[in-house]
Amino acid sequence: MSKQNFDAALAQKLSELEKSKMPERDLWQGIELALANEPAPNQIPNETPKKTVSTRIFAVAATFAFIGLFSWFSMNQPEQGVIGGQELVAALSDQHREQKDALLVRFRDQPALTQNWEQQLDELDDAAAAIKSALKEEPNNIALLKMLQNVHQQQIDLIERVHAPKWQQI
Amino acid sequence: MIQAVQQGDRQAYQKLYQTHIGQVYGLCFRLTADHALAEDAAQEVFIQLWRKIGNYKGDSKFTTWLHSVTSNITISYLRKQKGWVHRMFNIEDSEAMNESAEASAGSVDLEHYIKRLPERARIVFVLHAIEGYRHEDIASMTKMAVGSSKAQFHRAKGLLKEWMGYE
Numbered sequence: 001m002s003k004q005n006f007d008a009a010l011a012q013k014l015s016e017l018e019k020s021k022m023p024e025r026d027l028w029q030g031i032e033l034a035l036a037n038e039p040a041p042n043q044i045p046n047e048t049p050k051k052t053v054s055t056r057i058f059a060v061a062a063t064f065a066f067i068g069l070f071s072w073f074s075m076n077q078p079e080q081g082v083i084g085g086q087e088l089v090a091a092l093s094d095q096h097r098e099q100k101d102a103l104l105v106r107f108r109d110q111p112a113l114t115q116n117w118e119q120q121l122d123e124l125d126d127a128a129a130a131i132k133s134a135l136k137e138e139p140n141n142i143a144l145l146k147m148l149q150n151v152h153q154q155q156i157d158l159i160e161r162v163h164a165p166k167w168q169q170i
Numbered sequence: 171m172i173q174a175v176q177q178g179d180r181q182a183y184q185k186l187y188q189t190h191i192g193q194v195y196g197l198c199f200r201l202t203a204d205h206a207l208a209e210d211a212a213q214e215v216f217i218q219l220w221r222k223i224g225n226y227k228g229d230s231k232f233t234t235w236l237h238s239v240t241s242n243i244t245i246s247y248l249r250k251q252k253g254w255v256h257r258m259f260n261i262e263d264s265e266a267m268n269e270s271a272e273a274s275a276g277s278v279d280l281e282h283y284i285k286r287l288p289e290r291a292r293i294v295f296v297l298h299a300i301e302g303y304r305h306e307d308i309a310s311m312t313k314m315a316v317g318s319s320k321a322q323f324h325r326a327k328g329l330l331k332e333w334m335g336y337e
Contacts, residue, residue: 006336010327013280014299020192021199023209028187031216032180040178041224113217114210120251157250 030113065095066149085139089132089148096152103156107163117162124155172232176224187216193233194240200296201244203285207251211244218243237301242311245293283333287326294319295326 128151135144174182194215199208226235287295297303305319331337
């Protein structure tokens with residue numbers, strides 16, 4: 001069958017597509033809950049900040065901490081790379097655990113907007129565990145350390161997003 | 171209704187939700203190819219819509235503006251949901267992409283084929299062929315190059331052509 005036939009058949013099928021589709025569950029309850037404390041739309045400033053101030057401060061602090069810790073271990077323990085690298089991983093993990101626990105406590109009484117966020121958190125935990133396992137073999141691998149930090153940040157973003165969703169762009 | 175919503179009328183907003191949820195969810199589902207993701211994305215669309223509807227000045231049709239908001243939020247949602255794992259392991263196939271070859275018989279409808287497309291190809295195809303966006307707009311929305319958008323569209327059409335039995 002020719003290309004022309006295909007284009008015509010595709011155009012025909014596209015014109016027949018039903019654009020409307022209803023979700024299986026009622027989404028309104030969650031929306032209403034999320035907007036309960038929101039001001040009227042005409043009272044919301046045009047430009048909402050992309051991230052909260054606290055998130056920015058955390059991101060900057062985490063970056064400096066990461067660079068500082070890595071530099072310190074690189075300079076001070078050149079002959080003990082395995083121990084230094086593992087200590088760095090432990091320090092990053094401890095710092096992240098404290099940050100995560102603080103957020104979970106903060107949002108403890110606040111309903112989450114998605115049902116499977118804890119499962120997503122667990123999946124990210126699994127990813128972090130896999131990276132840590134790889135880091136045992138290559139403790140000073142910067143790419144792996146960055147990946148670990150990335151997973152940690154994703155967990156923080158996830159917790160904040162499901163409890164106080166903030167979109168970066170519309 | 172829109173003016174009432176802009177002034178904070180929540181009943182009017184519920185009516186607006188009821189009027190448009192089908193269109194919004196339909197687009198979310200086509201972009202995500204996943205019911206649960208689409209429901210979460212649609213929910214976020216209506217949360218963000220409340221915050222953004224004050225910016226709607228009536229310069230374009232409300233449905234056009236709403237589709238633009240929906241597309242951007244859903245793409246952003248997908249990026250956040252799947253970002254790390256997918257970037258690290260270069261996974262882009264939808265669940266349906268992994269279905270057996272038998273499922274690609276010609277009798278299956280276009281909706282199913284779209285669901286089977288790899289993620290980037292699917293997003294570009296939905297936005298270009300169904301929603302009517304230009305590749306320049308899609309490039310901006312998806313943060314890919316215009317050429318990549320065109321290439322993904324070509325890839326989508328090639329796969330559809332094959333699956334629909336035209337090759």
